Amino acid sequence: MDNSRIDAGDGVLAARREGESRANAVPPGVEYHRVLAGDERRIGRGILAIVLLVGGMWAAILGFSVLAHWLDGVIGTPDTAPGRGPLTPALHAFGLVGNAVLLPWAMVIQRWLYGVPGASLHSVFSRFRFDLLTCALLIIAPAFVVLNVVSNYVLPSESTVWVQNDLLWILAATLVLMPLQAAGEEYGLRGLVFRVAASWGRGPRVSLFLGIAVSAAVFAAFHLAGDPWLYIWYFVLAVSTALITWRSGGIEIAVAIHVAFNTLSFVFAIALSTDLGAGIDRSTANAANGIALIGPALVVIATAIVVWIRTRATGPARTPLTS
Template sequence: MEYQRVLAGDQRRIGRGIIAIILLVGGMFGMTLGAVQIAFRLDAALGLSGYTASIQVAAMLPIALLIPWSMFLQRWLYGVRAASLTSVLNVFRTAVFGKAMLVVVPLWTINLVISNLVMDNATTTWSTASLASIFLVTLLLTPLQAAGEEYGYRGLVFRIAASWAKGPRTALLIGILVSSVVFAVVHFSTDPWVNLYYVVFASTLAVITWRSGGLEIGIVIHAVNNTLGFLILLVLHADFTAANDRSNGVGSAIMLLPCTLHIALTAWVWWQTRSSGPVRTRVQRT
């Protein structure tokens, strides 16, 4: 069975799937709201203002917790072992991860450097302590935050939506569509260019997950994108609040560069699996 079809059964269980998606997204926002309130109170007690390491932790940690939360929801609502959410082999495949790193890191570094040189990032004054603390938080938590989104959206949501149809092709299309729309919606952007990027980002990573039989390559792409993106903003002394603005008018045609890169990487994965097809597994329940 292909990765996204592991939750498929004799019944479509659409209602259960919708409840699972609501619990996934609601849990993420609930944890984020609580973490942000703690960060604000901590910064107020310390006399800190602006974008701080506490706010960065509050933005990253709750999303990283989607890893165990997604696994729990899959086990609780579908009776499928948590480990299967990682890959068709029920383990994190380090060889797949390492090969992806060799390809993704140089390509994404070039992409982000060009994008940030073209974009007019607002700058602000950073203290050495703020730069150092946010640098440390970024290195420690941003890869986990990116992995959390992969487990949540290319993992659980992709599988849930793909279980709503009996035909494998229809199931795949529904899985890609639903997981991509949910991913774009939870980012609350009103800019068409930014939303285009989110949809391309999500749909290509869903295709990669399907073809590779797991989340490892998507985690590499997502983690490298987010981590390097934050680090470059730190080097430029950019205003993180302005950089995270997703309102109408902030996007531009420069977003087509990462979109093209996503499509090219997806084509590369497809080419690598052209002989074997999508990696498959048996359904394993406990």
């Protein structure tokens, strides 16, 4: 056997692997939202990525809702009940899972369409910084607790008598799955969509504007709300968390905000025996929603300002120059 041929073959294979590794590597020295940017804008590919992301989410939600209805039929769960209305524990749990699917799905889409590792959606360091998440939760969660107390005291919601089994299962699903639901939306919107839209811009400022505008529009649109006050809240949340993600170089603080708000809002609603059937109705304008969301909006904006000030000297975090 000719050893020279073996050596040449090994060299070609090594070069090919090195080329693939470079093609799939996260670009060094770039900001979070510019990771997918290149010489070409690839607008068609970006639109496909967004369609796949949102379509995959709705497909998962609809698929899981069918499964939830089947499960309710098997165990004999009534269609409606005091407190929860038509929202059965199974529908609540599987609906949260449908949103949580966005987390791995966003990573798959990014890897498939752009060749960039899914782990890069965590942060510019391609890892999730749990220390940063913990610090953010220790500050943000108490603020939302206070806001929930004040809001429910000033604007008490309609209460009703819950069926105990419903109460226990919906509470359990909220505590276990709501954080995953919130994280899924952040990875999908402030992660993938933010990056995809930002890659359409030539310069960093245009990229940032496009990333924030498109991700905010998609985030608001897929909530399908008819209340304009809620759309204002979605806009404030989307813009603030996108800015935070950009400046901090990762998704962790945005996840902390979304998890704390969603989870605590539901926990307080359940603890106060709120009528969820009426509370989850987003089809009509409700001035009470606008008043109740002033506090959370201020907390989110204040967090963005603090992150900006803390990174003023260093600028936004960038991907490491060396792995």
